[in-house]
Amino acid sequence: xxxxxxxxxxxxxxxxxxxxxxxxxxxxxxxxxxxxxxxxxxxxxxxxxxxxxxxxxxxxxxxxxxxxxxxxxxxxxxxxxxxxxxxxxxxxxxxxxxxxxxxxxxxxxxxxxxxxxxxx
Numbered sequence: 001x002x003x004x005x006x007x008x009x010x011x012x013x014x015x016x017x018x019x020x021x022x023x024x025x026x027x028x029x030x031x032x033x034x035x036x037x038x039x040x041x042x043x044x045x046x047x048x049x050x051x052x053x054x055x056x057x058x059x060x061x062x063x064x065x066x067x068x069x070x071x072x073x074x075x076x077x078x079x080x081x082x083x084x085x086x087x088x089x090x091x092x093x094x095x096x097x098x099x100x101x102x103x104x105x106x107x108x109x110x111x112x113x114x115x116x117x118x119x120x
Contacts (some may be wrong), residue, residue, distance in 0.1 A: 032056050070117045077113030080106045 013021065033048075035056035040048040084107030091099040 028060075031060060035059055073113050073117030077110045077115075077117060080110030080113065082110075084110055 032053065033056075036048050036052040039052045039055050043052075045052065084103050087103035088100060088107065091103060
């Protein structure tokens with residue numbers, strides 16, 4: 001182990017940080033065990049096995065990744081919708097039909113991305 005890692009491990013936790021860490025760890029442990037027990041129940045197993053815990057961990061990890069991709073979709077979709085509103089009104093008053101069509105397409109793509117993000 002590097003000396004910087006050893007130094008980091010030796011750091012003391014503030015009592016509030018330790019309390020918050022225990023709370024987060026307990027919440028994750030409860031979610032993990034509940035998910036593992038549900039998997040074992042669905043498979044009609046008599047015991048919760050390590051394979052159930054591993055599968056539960058993978059499910060919780062994939063849900064975290066889905067949340068991240070959902071946020072990206074909603075941010076990008078919202079940006080496209082914002083560009084659509086501003087660009088469409090500007091080009092409508094200028095009478096440029098090509099850019100009106102481009103901004104309209106951007107608006108539709110933005111709406112689809114936002115709804116897709118909300119749906120996931």
